[in-house]
Amino acid sequence: MLGLNQRDTKFLIIVIALTVFTPILLQPFPTDSGLAQFNAGYPDLMQRFAIFGIFAIGFNILFGLTGYLSFGHAAFLGVGSYSTVWMFKLLNYNVLPGLVLAIIVSGLFALLIGFVSLRRSGIYFSILTLAFAQMSFNLAYSVLTPITNGETGLQVYNDDPQILMGENGITTTHFFGFKMNSSWIMDLGPWQFTFNFGYYFCAVIAILAFYLSLRIFRSPFGLMLRAVKSNQQRMNYTGVSSRPYTLAAFVISGMYAGLAGGLLASMDPLAGAERMQWTASGEVVLMTILGGAGTMMGPVLGAGFIKYFENIFSKINDQVLHGWFAFLPDGLENALVWLLHPFVGKGWHLTLGLLFMLVVVFLPGGLVELGQRIRNMFRKKPDANDDSNHKPQQSPHVAE
């Protein structure tokens, strides 16, 4: 179906189902329970899951397939956001022109940066992309103020042209009249689920992005990209020019990043230079590696994982901790709170860092590998003396 084999079709259907039911799945705890703070089913966060999922899926096309590690992808995210906000300023709040422009501009931008950076490989490539991204950040912050509005960030003002706005035009971002911030809230006993249009808009685009990347993974183009990672020299002696392939992958992943940036601006019509900073570039690297680089599902999981941490762990403060351990004797309670304090609230980066180290050391294949190991644990049990080492080794499949 849709040019996919049976296995991939099943895979895609599962992904679609998960995306559709996200507002329910991420809201497992009743609203008045103590665990409600671990719920993640609110629009803002779910939108971020989908958007950063797109960002990471695109990044994975470059890094996961070719092994070229870009440290500058946030530049494209920023370019996408600026492009979209400009369309809001010039036309109206419909997100479509903005998103189209975001993809085009970030693609051109990636073509330029990729053309130069891909002359080198390995660490030199990474440094070049990092340098380009920092340059873009600094330009956006200062020199290009007329375009980016510098420190303040780009936003829509009342005296902006907005030529398509009309008399009673919609004053928030929308898609042909459907407002991004409109939600339908469903109360089900003690549970509350929020179905937000903005989230579903991002989710549909994320599914399309995922489908496209699945097609790329299975295509001859994807095969060539994996060959680049495996042995680029050999490719050239086989009659393949590797540079245009890597450049195409770079541009495609740049366009994904631009789309993600455009969506960020579509949910909240702002664009700031900090979106291009190197920390933001590093974040998508973390997402991809944490989830499992080169796998289909890994980057999405990684993106979800990190965004969840950023939003949920950062909200746990000492008061909350005291609440959890109130049943313990005072001394022990204080000791535990003191012990956990550095890891929550503002210290969520510390927890994330530790988790990241654990994953890299013990699960080089990321969260996807964790899933596979758990599945194998349940499957393997019956035939314990089956010596799989003596069977011909099957190459790991790039699905999952």
Add this chain to the structure above:
Amino acid sequence: MGLLEVKDVGKRFGGLQALSNVNLSVQENTVHAIIGPNGAGKSTLLNCLIGKLIPDTGSVTFQGQSVLGKKPHEINQLGISRIFQTPEIFGDLTVLENVLIPCFAKRDGSFRLHAFETVEAEKDLNEKALAMLEDVNMQDKLHMQASSLSRGDKRRLEMAMSLVQDPKLLLLDEPTAGMARADTNSTIDLLKEIKEKRDITMAIIEHDMHVVFSLAERITVLAQGTPLVEDTPDNIRDHPKVREAYLGETQQT
């Protein structure tokens, strides 16, 4: 004029003159062996032919066209394919995928963005790759990861990767090194069979005299970066200079 003409080629690595005044003419549809002691410059010479190295002096022409300054992939697209001394394969990919890549390169040229077909949907190329892998007796290892193959299998895989492109000139750098006797013999048979079936020219570097004398129609002896003699196998066998410079030395080692 030969299919491949090497004229006065010289190559220096720092203080070492690896090649000097190399003249070589490989005639169409022959198997031309290049032999010589370790460090004679045989691999260096091949590297100069495929664009991995650029010679300091001299010229290299293929079908009357200069290959100097051309990129490796452009040289391959002209119809020159090479098997390396240590097998160069795509270790992370499956055996079948390893052979599909040269198939795509042959059909589509050095770049084509086909991101929407699936690899499996390319029926013709899959069949071609499969048939090639059958020829080298690897049809039962299609989905194995190439890096997990034995050394002999890696060599046969690399051979398949070159042959599937139907090159006009095949350069082989010690194709049987590291192979068991039986594998060596089957490689000889394979190369003979290929030779009979298609119009192919081969330049083969080999230390194993059994392989050389089973296949070669012309032999060039290279010593210290310069060709010593070029002649038919029968004449080479008894050539005093060759015995002194080459065969003598192998007896010592």
